[in-house]
Amino acid sequence: MPVAPGPVAPSSAETTETTESAESAVSAVSAAPAASAVSGQDEICLLDAVDLAARVRRGELSAREVVQAHLDRIERHNTAVNAIVTLDAEGALAAAAAADERQARGEELGPLHGLPIAFKDTHLTCGMRTTHGSPLFAEHVPHEDELLVQRIQDAGAIRIGKTNVPEFAAGSHTFNPVFGATRNPYDLTRSAGGSSGGGAAALAAGFQPLADGSDMGGSLRNPASFCNVVGLRPTPGRVPSHPTGNLWDTMGVAGPMGRTVADTALLLSVMAGPDPRVPISLDEPGASFRAPLARDIAGLRVAFAPDLGGRVPVDRDVRDVIERQARVFEDLGCVVTEDCPDLGGAEDVFRTLRAQEFHHGLGALLDSDRASLKSSLVWNIEEGRRLTGADLARARTGHARIHLAATAFFQRYDVLIAPVSQVTPFAVESEYPTDIDGEPQHTYLDWMRSAYFVTVLGSPALSVPAGFTSAGLPVGLQIVGPPRAERTVLGIGAAYEAATAHGRRRPSLP
Structure with a gap:
């Protein structure tokens, strides 16, 4: 949920990297080289997080070596991508040295020991x-x-620092007046998605092995799709949020991103788990997600919804990639049927509850600093301000109906697969796509329906790389399971990932 921060504290002394204009040039895409073919620091930066953490724990790499390698890569390439917007290299190296000293003393090490992350x-x-x-x-x-x-x-x-976001995380394109736009590492003329676009771009570019994010209408899934990485929107309560202005919020959730499904599960394992201050937090310990994901998915009942039952327009290039994925599941022994949960009313539910949260979290800023807010944000807050009690009651009733329909749907099917985004990464200069195959998109939300309709289900939803268009642009597949079934979704995602290896294709950076 967007909430205005508290009073401004004195500025810290961390080093900052601000936006510089990048060349308007398409970055060539190449397959990721094998570890043995990559030398030195770049090899470190392209390792999977699970592998990297294991090497540090075995003493094959020090935390200082790992952090320094990522800082050097950020220095070389971040100006073009603009994913990392605040950088504290000195503090990161000091923390890495302290981590190495703890390991030398034989102290117990955490599962992410020595791994750098920008939040x-x-x-x-x-x-x-x-x-x-x-x-x-x-x-x-x-x-x-x-x-x-x-x-x-x-x-x-x-x-090590912070990753870029849209203003107050509003919208699925990462740009703001403080740092400018984050560019897609696979094509620097295109959007990296949002609102976790800085994190997704940093992952794809090798600036960090893991990334945190949040998702209300697709803010973990859309940038993962755009940047050919993995992003998980967990079940509400799986990753408790604190502090927050709404302890019972089920629309906005925090979650993990990684370059592989296993890496994403690793980060989930430390983010998840109960917290007594958060009433909707789930009791299952996060460490359960560190168990092996490998599973045989033969016989799995898969519902395939290439356009969510005809409810959303999908760009032809996206549809071409997504329609091929049904055959992958069939080849893995799954029973695939074209079907979709009943999403009638999902538009009203999502837009109403989102607008309420924006008004609740940012309404005071609209009154005090309207001129400092982007127009789309002003519109969304004002939409919330116009809501009545009857509007909210209708949305809550509709939300309950959709949840019950989804529960029945997932008794017939084990999982739902669908496109993450209805479009490919669009021009970085555009705020949002205004057209999908001739159908106008009137607001900054319209083009995100394939993600935010799934939000209303209350289900875990995994974005996993599904391939590339003929122009070399990434496309993500959305794997959706019953509420609280993160293990199921991650296991299926891992099997699909192993069969396709789309996520192993890496961008070439200037």
Whole structure:
């Protein structure tokens, strides 16, 4: 949920990297080289997080070596991509040295020991600025870590900085007046998606092995799809959020991204788990997600919804890629049937509840600093301001009906597969696509329906690389399971990933 930060604290002394214009040139795409064919620091930066963490624990690499390799890669390539917007190299290296000393003393090591991470710039980081992509908070320095930030660092990860976001995480294209736009590593003229676009681009570019994110209408899934990485929207309550202005919110969730499904599960394992301050948090310990994901999916009942039952237009290039994926599941022994849950009313449910959250979280800023907010944000807050009690009651009733229909649907099917996004990565200069195959998209939300209709189901939804268009643009497949079935979704995603290896294709950076 978008919530205005508290009072601005004095600025910290961390080093910042601001946006510089990148060349308007298409980045050539190449297959990822084998580890043996990659030398030195780049090899470190392209390792899977699970493998990298294991090498550090075995003493084959030090935390200092790992962090330095990623800092060097950021220095070489971030100007073109603009994924990392705040960087504390000195602090990261000091933390890495301390991590190495703990390991030398034989202390217990966390599952993310020695892995560098830059946190999403809407997640509170103690002593490091959290701008929310807004000039109103360009120097805002929180006095505490958000719960997920604390958990990730307690697991041994080393904070190196922050990743770029849209203004107050509103929209699925990452640009803001503080740092500018994040560019897609596979094509620097295109969007990296959003709102976790900085994190997804940083993953694809090899700036960090894991990334945190959040998702209300697709903010983990869309950038994962655009950047050929993996992103998971968990079941509400799987990753508790604190502090938050709405402890019972089921629309906005936090979740993990990685370059592989196993890496994504690794990060989920430290983000997930109950917290007594969050009433909807689920009781299952996060460590359960570190168990092996491998499974035989033969006989799985798969519902295939290439356009969500005819409810959303899908760009022809996306549809061409997605329709080929049904055959992959058939080849793996699954029973694939074209079907879709009943999503009638999902549009009203999502738009109403989203608008309520925007008004609740940001309404005071609209009154005090309207001129400092982007027009789409103003529109969404005002939509919330116009809501009545009857509007909210109708949305809640509709939400309950869709949830019950989805529960019945997942008794007939084990999983649903569908496109993550209805479009391919669009021009970085555009705020959002205004047309999909001749159908106008009137607001910054319209083109995201394939993601936010799934939000309303309350289900875990995994975005996993599904291939590329003829122009070399990534496309993601959305794997959706019953509520609380993250293990099922991750296991199926891992089997699909092993059969296709689309996520092994890496961008070539200038």
